Amino acid sequence: MSDSTVIPLPTRPRACTHAQTGIDCAHCDVRLIAVCSALRRDELASIERIAHTLCYAPKETLFLENDAADSAYTLTRGALRLYRVFADGRRQVIGFLLPGDFIGIEDDGYRRFSADAVTEVTLCHYPKRDFARLVDDKPHLLQQLYRTAAHDLIDARDHMMALGQRSAREKIAWFLIHLRNRFARGGTPSDQIEVPMSRQDIGDYLGLTIETVSRTLTRLAREGTVEISPRGITLKDARKIERLAAA
Amino acid sequence: MSDSTVIPLPTRPRACTHAQTGIDCAHCDVRLIAVCSALRRDELASIERIAHTLCYAPKETLFLENDAADSAYTLTRGALRLYRVFADGRRQVIGFLLPGDFIGIEDDGYRRFSADAVTEVTLCHYPKRDFARLVDDKPHLLQQLYRTAAHDLIDARDHMMALGQRSAREKIAWFLIHLRNRFARGGTPSDQIEVPMSRQDIGDYLGLTIETVSRTLTRLAREGTVEISPRGITLKDARKIERLAAA
DNA sequence: CGTGGCTTTGAGGGAGGTCAAGCGCCGTGG
């Protein structure tokens, strides 16, 4: 994100074409991994009542840093990018969110980062007020939020390790392993990794330029360690990548 | 932390010489900023009952990554260093803790980082079991812990910005401003900053070598922007440092 | 007064950034 001083504008969210039918938590894909997993089956109605579904197209912006934070979200489909930018345009991608992830933890009133859609995304949206009331009402939901925050902290510190100590090669390896494991979320991780984000995104996530990302990947590909395809990367020698990532 | 493969051993904590008298939360220096600020005056006895005071000398280790996490702490005096190390000895300092800071958030059973004393420190120590029971009992304490976690997350992401996007010069400037503001904690920040940690610590905190830290500081000093003394740094041109740090 | 730890300073090299050009893919419009 070197040059472009174009400021993205928050996009008006749109009702999803496939979401004519309202919220049905019991059959939600992320029921078991999202924060709402803290709610018992008979409590689901209380969150269904305050939630509604939202969709964004790739590149659309959910919100910008310093916006008023008047809603929380659970991502149910697609991938989001969270980031902060310096005045001069340098961008740090804080993280990529995948289905089951939650937004709404750290803001006391205003957002501490910007968020936009990497792919087509679907979200479960909660007005902040209603959500806060719900949390007040259900202590186990607060506990779940606390666990989520704690987990995010671990993630952030892993990320710090990568940014501060690893070489470009190690950063890329770490990114691939990290992405693979997150896609798996408990299930068996596949070495065929979908990579929906651009080189620019990856670079800004790892503190590298797009050229270095590209060069490093092609070098790994030439060595036969990975295989690069238009919308994904396959680990041909997962062990080697893991070793690099652990380093 | 390039070479040394010496593994520090957790140190047996010692009763503090000046702490013969047991815990007295009402007169605690960090009463208003620590997590226990969530407790009403009449609730203090419940935490005094489970807490006791601990002291460590500089360089002593509280615990290591992967240790069982069977206690939580509030730091009441001195400075701690939290860090993780790679197998090959590379070290990332996660953060420095100052009076009022809390340890005990992110571990589900074992520690995610190591911690040791930078200066002489005093801690308020809580056995994990007792502390957990207390939290279960007091929802407002859980809320406070949640806020603390959220705040730590913001901190971690600020740190990520520094590690990923800033030059050596900007990193140092950011570090100085950051430290100054944390020492102030609401009060008026003084441009005379105590810097108890070594160049090695600062380097590992910022993803730089000690040589780069040293060179960058002396360059700032030669420009008259800062003044370096044995145990501290004075900002002679705070504006300039702030501008660099914001970058 | 010597020894060891921490810091500073210098010289040299290399990983990754910068600048620039070219390629492949896809959507658009003639």
Add this chain to the structure above:
DNA sequence: CCACGGCGCTTGACCTCCCTCAAAGCCACG
């Protein structure tokens, strides 16, 4: 249907910032 343009990715040449290696200075402490 093909030409064109734009965007994202790759590749190359060059350069710079920071790392590496080495030596010397400065305290503090025994």
